[in-house]
Amino acid sequence: MRENRSLRRALALTLASTLLWGVAHIWTGRTRTGLTLAAVWLTLLSAGVTVLGNAPTLPLRRLDVVVAAGAALAVAWVAVIVWSWLVIRPRRVRFGLPLLAVAGLCVLVAAPLGYASRLAYVSNEVVSSVFVADDPAPQVVTPVVDPWAGRExxxxxxxxxxxxxxxxxxxxxxxxxxxxxxxxxxxxxxxxxxxxxxxxxxxxxxxxxxxxxxxxxxxxxxxxxxxxxxxxxxxxxxxxxxxxxxxxxxxxxxxxxxxxxxxxxxxxxxxxxxxxxxxxxxxxxxxxxxxxxxxxxxxxxxxxxxxxxxxxxxxxxxxxxxxxxxxxxxxxxxxxxxxxxxxxxxxxxxxxxxxxxxxxxxxxxxxxxxxxxxxxxxxxxxxxxxxxxxxxxGERTRPIAATPAAKPKADKPVDLDESCA
Known part of the structure; x- marks a missing residue:
């Protein structure tokens, strides 16, 4: 019975460490390591929220960085899950269902990040292949209030x-x-x-x-x-x-x-x-x-x-x-x-x-x-x-561009077609 309680606690703390890095380490007395992991996780989360909140499409400007960052985060997150399990697991538990549960957590975390990295990689290929390269001069990526520079x-x-x-x-x-x-x-x-x-x-x-x-x-x-x-x-x-x-x-x-x-x-x-x-x-x-x-x-x-x-x-x-x-x-x-x-x-x-x-x-x-x-x-x-x-x-006063001589004007007005009926 005690072993079952210990096993359930270990799995619960591993799950908690998946959601907030460092929980399992703090529970086992590794306070400095646990706080460091928690600080890293909160910093990453805060940075992500700030970037997406201020400019949701900002990551699209550097898709190559998104690919690398997604892959690195997936590896790091899986490593934290495994590490948390290793420091909290009961000594007699080696294999079996608990290990499958931990593996499932790793897949649950890594799969979306891997898929997101794949989409970013494919998107980067499309952008590089189809769209025109910009001026090679270095550009600082910052949120722009009016990306159209006043162009209506x-x-x-x-x-x-x-x-x-x-x-x-x-x-x-x-x-x-x-x-x-x-x-x-x-x-x-x-x-x-x-x-x-x-x-x-x-x-x-x-x-x-x-x-x-x-x-x-x-x-x-x-x-x-x-x-x-x-x-x-x-x-x-x-x-x-x-x-x-x-x-x-x-x-x-x-x-x-x-x-x-x-x-x-x-x-x-x-x-x-x-x-x-x-x-x-x-x-x-x-x-x-x-x-x-x-x-x-x-x-x-x-x-x-x-x-x-x-x-x-x-x-x-x-x-x-x-x-x-x-x-x-x-x-x-x-x-x-x-x-x-x-x-x-x-x-x-x-x-x-x-x-x-x-x-x-x-x-x-x-x-x-x-x-x-x-x-x-x-x-x-x-x-x-x-x-x-x-x-x-709605621009009736703009001068007409220079083109060949005009023909007699038609009297019939033309309505803008708004439907496909």
Missing amino acids: RLNVLLVGADSAENRPGARTDSMTVASVDTRTGESVLFSLPRNLQNVPVDGFPPAALLNEVFQWGEDHGRSGADLLKSTVGDILGLDVDYYAMVDMRGFAQIINAMGGVTVKVPHDIVFGAYREGLIKAGTHHLNGTQALWFGRSRTDSDDYQRMGRQKCLLNAVAEQADPLKVLRGFERIADVTKRYVSTDIPRSLVPDLIDLAPKVKGADIKSLQFVPPLIRTGDPDWELIQEKVDEAL
């Missing part, structure tokens, strides 16, 4: 690129500028059709289409992404800060890694070169392949209907990409991202974008598509496009 809007060009085996290069068939209010997260999506002509680019063939600008720049010794970004900015009259381009081959894999996406299909959608696929009208949970065709099919429809479906799909993905889904498919999403996503967003801005994301998700997201009858794609009215952008952003 962030304009990011979102591009869906389509490449095929039967033609060289890539065509940017989906081009949308997301203009985000950095204070509230309220956003407006400006979508440009792929078949705009007379694009304001020096030397670019007038009959060529907007979706050919990227590859034309690459073929003429220029950065296709930079040229497309500046061209779209000139058309809209906006300063486009960054771009993010997804190869459509990877889009389906990202949707699958999320577990699919639910969308309202307005009417039957036929897809495939030989009409081999069909998505029936109604609300459906689509897998990656179905979502890809939902956004890209033009069979029995046109570019403008496709643009509307693409906008609906982007909204659905943004709304349904909850943290749990992303976490479950994190490594698959990370692998696809490294292979199929490119951007010029600097690495140092990633934590601030993560901070901004909940505001965007919780705020209004509106959209404006520059398609007929508002815009004639073969002979666009550039000034009208910029005026409509100003109206959407």
Whole structure:
């Protein structure tokens, strides 16, 4: 009976030492060691709470440090648990269930830290592979009150690129500028059709289409992404800060890694070169392949209907990409991202974008598509496009950027489309 009480006390003190380092040592008279362990633990806990409380995304700025720190903490914590058991265990207890209980405590502590370190490692690989390296000058990582330096809007060009085996290069068939209010997260999506002509680019063939600008720049010794970004900015009259381009081959894999996406299909959608696929009208949970065709099919429809479906799909993905889904498919999403996503967003801005994301998700997201009858794609009215952008952003007094001569203005107003119904 005495041995049972001693064993229960030893296990209880080991558990207490797991929650607060040093308890078992203090109980056995090793007061100095116990107090030292407790002080170290409280210091680590206080530091962690302070960092996460003041800047929840601060660890994302140094993911390599997070990986090392997580692994070191796991090893140290397990060592404290084992050490506590060794100093408190009854002498006659060697093996059996008590030892399994202590091992279980070690696993319970080490597994989450190991998983967190793994996520940090994978995240660090993604950030290093996809995002642009910052200025090599040393930077002091400190919490920033306004990471946007007074900039009221962030304009990011979102591009869906389509490449095929039967033609060289890539065509940017989906081009949308997301203009985000950095204070509230309220956003407006400006979508440009792929078949705009007379694009304001020096030397670019007038009959060529907007979706050919990227590859034309690459073929003429220029950065296709930079040229497309500046061209779209000139058309809209906006300063486009960054771009993010997804190869459509990877889009389906990202949707699958999320577990699919639910969308309202307005009417039957036929897809495939030989009409081999069909998505029936109604609300459906689509897998990656179905979502890809939902956004890209033009069979029995046109570019403008496709643009509307693409906008609906982007909204659905943004709304349904909850943290749990992303976490479950994190490594698959990370692998696809490294292979199929490119951007010029600097690495140092990633934590601030993560901070901004909940505001965007919780705020209004509106959209404006520059398609007929508002815009004639073969002979666009550039000034009208910029005026409509100003109206959407509430900036009616901003001067219009220099573009080709304006055409007669349309009298029909265009409402911001707020639904996918």
